[in-house]
Amino acid sequence: MFWQRCRLNAALGSSLVLVGMFGLGATVVTAQEAAGPDSEAAVLPAVPEWTQGLQTLQIDDELFNEGLAYYLIRDQHAQVAIEINGPLTRLIATSSRAGGVLIGPFDADEVGADESPLVAGSIRIPAASLTTGTGQDRTLHSGMALDVANHTDIAFVFESAKTLGRKPGTLADSTLFDLELQGSLIFKGKSVPLTVEAELTLMLSNETTFGSGFVGDVARLTGEFEVTVEQLGLVPRVAAFLGETAQVRFFLMFSTPDPERPIIPPSTPAAVSLQTRYRVSLRDRADAATAFAAGEQLLKAAWDDPGALVAFATSAAADTGLSRRFLGQAKRAAERVLVLGGDSPDPMALNVLARIAGTAGEVQQAIDLQTKAIELATHGRAARAKPIMQRDLALYEYMLAERKASEER
Amino acid sequence: MLKQRLFLGGAAAWLVAGASMVGAADWTRFGGPDGNFTVAAADLATSWGEGGPKELWRVEFGEHGHSTLLVEGERVYALVRRGDDDVLAAFDAGSGNKVWEAAVASPVPEGYNNQFGPGPHATPLIVGNRIFTISATHVYRAFDKADGKLLWSLPLKDALGVRQMGRGYGASPVAWKDTIIVVGGGDDQGVVALKQETGEVVWKALSGGGYSSPLITEIDGVPQVIAALGPVRAGLDPDTGAVLWKIDLPETASTTFGTQLVADDHLLFSSSAYSDGSRILDVRKKDGEWQAEVLWYTRKMRLMHGTAVRSGNLVLASSGDFGPAFLTAVDIESGDLAFRARGFAKANVVKIGDKILLLDEDGKLALLSVRADGVDVLAETEGILSGVTWSAPAVVGSRAYLRSRTQIVVLDLGADAQGSAGGH
Numbered sequence: 072m073f074w075q076r077c078r079l080n081a082a083l084g085s086s087l088v089l090v091g092m093f094g095l096g097a098t099v100v101t102a103q104e105a106a107g108p109d110s111e112a113a114v115l116p117a118v119p120e121w122t123q124g125l126q127t128l129q130i131d132d133e134l135f136n137e138g139l140a141y142y143l144i145r146d147q148h149a150q151v152a153i154e155i156n157g158p159l160t161r162l163i164a165t166s167s168r169a170g171g172v173l174i175g176p177f178d179a180d181e182v183g184a185d186e187s188p189l190v191a192g193s194i195r196i197p198a199a200s201l202t203t204g205t206g207q208d209r210t211l212h213s214g215m216a217l218d219v220a221n222h223t224d225i226a227f228v229f230e231s232a233k234t235l236g237r238k239p240g241t242l243a244d245s246t247l248f249d250l251e252l253q254g255s256l257i258f259k260g261k262s263v264p265l266t267v268e269a270e271l272t273l274m275l276s277n278e279t280t281f282g283s284g285f286v287g288d289v290a291r292l293t294g295e296f297e298v299t300v301e302q303l304g305l306v307p308r309v310a311a312f313l314g315e316t317a318q319v320r321f322f323l324m325f326s327t328p329d330p331e332r333p334i335i336p337p338s339t340p341a342a343v344s345l346q347t348r349y350r351v352s353l354r355d356r357a358d359a360a361t362a363f364a365a366g367e368q369l370l371k372a373a374w375d376d377p378g379a380l381v382a383f384a385t386s387a388a389a390d391t392g393l394s395r396r397f398l399g400q401a402k403r404a405a406e407r408v409l410v411l412g413g414d415s416p417d418p419m420a421l422n423v424l425a426r427i428a429g430t431a432g433e434v435q436q437a438i439d440l441q442t443k444a445i446e447l448a449t450h451g452r453a454a455r456a457k458p459i460m461q462r463d464l465a466l467y468e469y470m471l472a473e474r475k476a477s478e479e480r
Numbered sequence: 481m482l483k484q485r486l487f488l489g490g491a492a493a494w495l496v497a498g499a500s501m502v503g504a505a506d507w508t509r510f511g512g513p514d515g516n517f518t519v520a521a522a523d524l525a526t527s528w529g530e531g532g533p534k535e536l537w538r539v540e541f542g543e544h545g546h547s548t549l550l551v552e553g554e555r556v557y558a559l560v561r562r563g564d565d566d567v568l569a570a571f572d573a574g575s576g577n578k579v580w581e582a583a584v585a586s587p588v589p590e591g592y593n594n595q596f597g598p599g600p601h602a603t604p605l606i607v608g609n610r611i612f613t614i615s616a617t618h619v620y621r622a623f624d625k626a627d628g629k630l631l632w633s634l635p636l637k638d639a640l641g642v643r644q645m646g647r648g649y650g651a652s653p654v655a656w657k658d659t660i661i662v663v664g665g666g667d668d669q670g671v672v673a674l675k676q677e678t679g680e681v682v683w684k685a686l687s688g689g690g691y692s693s694p695l696i697t698e699i700d701g702v703p704q705v706i707a708a709l710g711p712v713r714a715g716l717d718p719d720t721g722a723v724l725w726k727i728d729l730p731e732t733a734s735t736t737f738g739t740q741l742v743a744d745d746h747l748l749f750s751s752s753a754y755s756d757g758s759r760i761l762d763v764r765k766k767d768g769e770w771q772a773e774v775l776w777y778t779r780k781m782r783l784m785h786g787t788a789v790r791s792g793n794l795v796l797a798s799s800g801d802f803g804p805a806f807l808t809a810v811d812i813e814s815g816d817l818a819f820r821a822r823g824f825a826k827a828n829v830v831k832i833g834d835k836i837l838l839l840d841e842d843g844k845l846a847l848l849s850v851r852a853d854g855v856d857v858l859a860e861t862e863g864i865l866s867g868v869t870w871s872a873p874a875v876v877g878s879r880a881y882l883r884s885r886t887q888i889v890v891l892d893l894g895a896d897a898q899g900s901a902g903g904h
Binding site: 139140177178275276277278286287288326327328329334335336343347451452455 | 590591594595596597732754755779780801802803804820841868
């Protein structure tokens, strides 16, 4: 039976500890805080990428022929929280940087009554991505706890799954499975057996999933489990401080597109494929890091191409459905378009800059830029966008009036 | 068969073609001789060795586009993109030497969604001495087959006010008597017949538009052009455009990009990716009235933009859109899943006798034998082409004419050819 034929090859080199110490360290200034709230570094998670070559699960070809790989979607679709309620402290650390893969069925209705829909899976978290949002991070990441300097990843791998229950889902033509995942928690080079109860929701691609921005078939894995400080291998004085157990909760969304393979093969020229990658990463995969990197590449590749730059700037500033906006990139692109345009400023670039100014609260500047953009929008795409520009101008004027009224009051 | 009666041009050219070509039908339109990506059996090698099948010639040509190559006699015709131009060229089938080239400006308009590239996506059509092309921007053109001279050009946007399709026009034309029949777009002009000689509009019918190519076929002895426009499937009289039958499918069926397939006299296979799946429509004339009904529907086959073929009682295609795309087979009568085969990226398939030639988007080529519950890979080779390969192979005799967005390669898959030096 396919679902029992998984071959695990856990070539795990490193790992973790799920807890840390709390409130003991000095205030930690995160990269985000150091960079300031308005910078784009503040938007990007300051965590390391995966350790090169750290492959937690290698899947036999024969197995691959019989099931689908569901890849974990990062950021808001990958949430892991660890909560420790010790006698002297309380700690909640979260990460949205998990990665991993499930080997699941093609279709829920192909899973027999006695079969599990999952045969194997691997979920990893960069240890340094676990953060409390408080000064506890320094201790959490230190050698006393996660030891992120020496053990970059935390992992849970399972090679066996048992179905405890099954029922139709109420949303998105889904099927829900209650599962018992039997595997190993791996940290600091050690592996301990762990059984996790989880709920798996399988959703074939349909109007609901597509409308929600997911691409391909979707699997949602949620649940929680408890680990002991003994399982975590904490140093004794840390363990004594923490108490005996930690609760781990997870909400993980997977989908079938392979993140290593472009959804749509790159078109030419390069700027077009980079913009596609940018939009798909933000709209369909909520992968801000990939999108940001694509934006940087695009700015470099198309620095002298006003058409590509203005298209990118407009998309970055105005496209609907994007999970994040990197307005700094949009601004650089739009400003470069104006430089390249010389005495003939591109109204679409002015429109982008107006929007950015408006977002930043520079309302008078937004009005000036938008007015100029409307004046120049006499043909082509800019002419078609004119009604939207006029709508935005009305908004800025309203904002300015409100501000003045507020100041007078 | 009706299809065999449509094209008599080029027969003389067979006489001067190579021995391996004798008796093989030319590939002069989308879908090949019968429009269903199926050709007669050839004496194919069942193993290729480490070097792959014997390569006859290879050229770098074009920067983009997904049109299938056309082959007629001793000529190979390719339609590609280069810069802002659509470029049609003729090559010598034996040597790969370019015989002529015609470039026409075809800039994409502002707002064009370049996700799939600037095209051209539609495959040209050879009828008599003309080659008909369609750009991604809905410009229909006729060229002289002998020298590439542009005979006429018809921007359908100007002539009929057809709206630009977001990702570029994709449907290939078909021939009927002295007309070509194309997908148009808009109210009452979803399907349009143009005079081959002048481009003049002969008739227009149905509303809507779409990326899927129309089919010319016969059902119950009645010639008809079958169109997929949005969620509508319909059969039209190719002489007049009169609607013979029409069926409205759910809106999700609007995303039909791939080949439709008339699998039998009455059975029409139609498939969409994304939120939809595949259906078999039973179309027949009963008591003087046309009827069309859905026999089955399954989501286990979701054809995005590739080809589908009939093999015995199975329909085979690469199923999947944004996730993995497995070679999938469903039973034509029941819609039951027969098998899925992994190991290939999104692919186009052509049936040669009882074998399947598969070319995936990564440029992997394979020769397959189909079983009821799977396929046997007889031969395969990686990287036969570089660049994205979304064009279906053209097959004439034992020769396979392949292209990616930037390359053309011609292979001899014949049993006799593999012993000699070759490979790619």
